Amino acid sequence: MVSWASMNDGIDHSMTKQLISIIVPVFNEEANIDRAYDAIVAELESLPGLSFEIIFTDNHSTDSTFSVLERLAARDTRVKVLRFARNFGFNRSILTGYRYARGDAAIQIDCDLEDPPSLFGDFIRLWRDGHDVVVGIRARRREGWLMVLARKSFYRFLDSISDTPHQIDAGDFRLVDRSILDQLKHIDDAQPYVRGLISELARKQGSIAYTRNRREFGESKFPLRQLVKLGLEGVYAHSTVPLRIATYIGLAIALATALTTGIYVIGRLIWPEGWPAGFATTTVLILFGISLNALFLGIMGEYVARIYQQVRHRPTVIVEKALNINASGAVYKEERRHGLQ
Numbered sequence: 147m148v149s150w151a152s153m154n155d156g157i158d159h160s161m162t163k164q165l166i167s168i169i170v171p172v173f174n175e176e177a178n179i180d181r182a183y184d185a186i187v188a189e190l191e192s193l194p195g196l197s198f199e200i201i202f203t204d205n206h207s208t209d210s211t212f213s214v215l216e217r218l219a220a221r222d223t224r225v226k227v228l229r230f231a232r233n234f235g236f237n238r239s240i241l242t243g244y245r246y247a248r249g250d251a252a253i254q255i256d257c258d259l260e261d262p263p264s265l266f267g268d269f270i271r272l273w274r275d276g277h278d279v280v281v282g283i284r285a286r287r288r289e290g291w292l293m294v295l296a297r298k299s300f301y302r303f304l305d306s307i308s309d310t311p312h313q314i315d316a317g318d319f320r321l322v323d324r325s326i327l328d329q330l331k332h333i334d335d336a337q338p339y340v341r342g343l344i345s346e347l348a349r350k351q352g353s354i355a356y357t358r359n360r361r362e363f364g365e366s367k368f369p370l371r372q373l374v375k376l377g378l379e380g381v382y383a384h385s386t387v388p389l390r391i392a393t394y395i396g397l398a399i400a401l402a403t404a405l406t407t408g409i410y411v412i413g414r415l416i417w418p419e420g421w422p423a424g425f426a427t428t429t430v431l432i433l434f435g436i437s438l439n440a441l442f443l444g445i446m447g448e449y450v451a452r453i454y455q456q457v458r459h460r461p462t463v464i465v466e467k468a469l470n471i472n473a474s475g476a477v478y479k480e481e482r483r484h485g486l487q
Contacts, residue, residue, distance in 0.1 A: 166190065166198045166270070167249030171239040172215075173205040175257040179214045182257045183225070189263040193270065201471070202257075203243045204229040205236070212467075219469040227469035234463045237338050242463050244322065244330050244340070246473060253321045260359045261319035268354050269321040277352035278323035279344055281316040285355040316353065320344065336460065388445045399438060406431075 190198045219225045272280045326347045
């Protein structure tokens with residue numbers, strides 16, 4: 147990979163400093179915040195022609211995360227903090243960070259530093275070359291082979307069924323241009339899947355492969371149950387394929403049932419005495435049909451629930467406290483239309 151240091155000769159140092167917003171979603175990350183701040187600041191201060199701000203979105207942490215953020219914000223006005231009134235979920239947290247970003251571009255990075263800040267320079271290089279989105283591709287992950295296989299399989303499955311193309315093996319470590327940040331302010335989505343939203347809005351995406359680090363402090367906020375939930379959000383937000391599958395399987399079952407019924411009736415007419423009563427077969431088919439109905443009603447229920455959440459027009463988040471940034475109260479669609487700067 148080409149390093150930033152090897153590219154400095156090609157940079158126009160006379161250009162006006164560009165503002166880069168760093169979005170850091172946090173939830174119970176008291177052990178990682180200082181390390182993340184130090185690493186981010188050290189990397190950005192080494193890059194020429196830039197100024198920066200760091201926006202921490204605290205999803206109502208229950209440990210001393212906010213106390214650590216208060217101390218940082220008091221010491222460095224470049225640190226902005228949005229603490230939510232409750233946990234609104236990962237996607238709403240990062241979407242809010244993007245909406246409050248003032249930069250010419252924004253980079254999202256996790257607080258645990260599994261994604262290395264040393265790639266900031268490479269992201270910015272591709273951005274200056276004309277890419278409006280630059281994503282980090284996880285070429286290698288330091289976790290069990292079964293989880294790696296599951297992730298790779300899901301990314302490919304989501305891309306194959308989605309109405310929007312998705313970068314394979316890409317996470318949330320990315321740079322987003324100002325043009326897309328402005329569009330995100332006007333997105334009215336009660337249950338956003340930000341990774342897919344940005345892919346949909348991007349005109350020219352770039353990517354950089356890297357090896358993801360292992361978390362050193364604290365526990366992952368995405369156990370298997372949360373990963374499954376996040377994956378389903380991606381499927382429901384960007385594909386109607388599950389509904390089509392339910393329709394196709396329903397038609398196939400109806401056709402199979404009609405054929406079976408015809409065979410049964412013909413058999414009873416030709417061999418009235420020897421044809422079995424078929425109680426067990428009938429019972430199995432009935433239970434199978436009930437199970438399919440329950441499954442398909444569940445799938446349709448997920449989409450109906452998303453419609454219900456959408457038409458209620460509830461706020462994306464409610465900001466409980468804001469440090470070094472002008473924000474308070476509920477963030478609604480109407481406020482977003484007029485900007486959040």
